[in-house]
Amino acid sequence: MADNDIIISIIIATYNAEKQLPGCLRSITAQSFKGIEIVVIDGGSTDNTLSILKNYTGSFPLNWVSEPDKGIYDALNKGTRLAKGKWLHFLGADDRLLPGFSEMAAQVKEENAVYYGISKEYYTGQRPNYNVLTGHFSKYRLAQECMNHQAIVYPALVFRKYSYNLRYKVFADYDVNIRVWGDRQFKKCYYPIPVVSYNMNGFSSATRDELFKQDKPGIIKEGMGWIIYLRFLYKRYKKRKAGVLDF
Numbered sequence: 001m002a003d004n005d006i007i008i009s010i011i012i013a014t015y016n017a018e019k020q021l022p023g024c025l026r027s028i029t030a031q032s033f034k035g036i037e038i039v040v041i042d043g044g045s046t047d048n049t050l051s052i053l054k055n056y057t058g059s060f061p062l063n064w065v066s067e068p069d070k071g072i073y074d075a076l077n078k079g080t081r082l083a084k085g086k087w088l089h090f091l092g093a094d095d096r097l098l099p100g101f102s103e104m105a106a107q108v109k110e111e112n113a114v115y116y117g118i119s120k121e122y123y124t125g126q127r128p129n130y131n132v133l134t135g136h137f138s139k140y141r142l143a144q145e146c147m148n149h150q151a152i153v154y155p156a157l158v159f160r161k162y163s164y165n166l167r168y169k170v171f172a173d174y175d176v177n178i179r180v181w182g183d184r185q186f187k188k189c190y191y192p193i194p195v196v197s198y199n200m201n202g203f204s205s206a207t208r209d210e211l212f213k214q215d216k217p218g219i220i221k222e223g224m225g226w227i228i229y230l231r232f233l234y235k236r237y238k239k240r241k242a243g244v245l246d247f
Contacts, residue, residue, distance in 0.1 A: 113188070181223075
């Protein structure tokens, strides 16, 4: 595939992902949409992850590097610089693309537009299946709650203007989304199509991000402006008054 045939680069951060990565790669290579490249940024795995990458035989081009990094978001930042696509998509090794991803990918045309669909959760334990962090997001809804990172296809232009802030261990993607949803340069296009299945028992479910929680009001004010900021503060005040825990 020539570089100018690559429409979407799918970026995956891995570390010792030998059990999860094959299924992730199969879900990508099963896509009917053909303008895809796979970019894997590995953090220096010591299991069979590198062997899986070296022996990859799928039809989509795969580029990968393996070296120590500063965590998931450092790896994703590296991936944005290596990717050749006009749009970028991010997956974890334990996530799976659904056939609807190709349906949404066929609509990707405007180079300043963010496209996003529906995400489906799954659990590796016995927790019930129900979906949050998905559906249509206005600026106000996004200020209140995080959306699913894996449901979004970003124009590469986003990452010429923004990057994942390594200050945040879990919610650097939420930080970027708040800024992007508040940025009039980028159009947002929602397609009510299931595009990804993601593991709710992953890294973010077991890791707290107190720095993001502390910084969130200021990020909303800076990224979305005073009106959304004041609505956010009022909603948070009402939750706290009602004794509801606030994020």
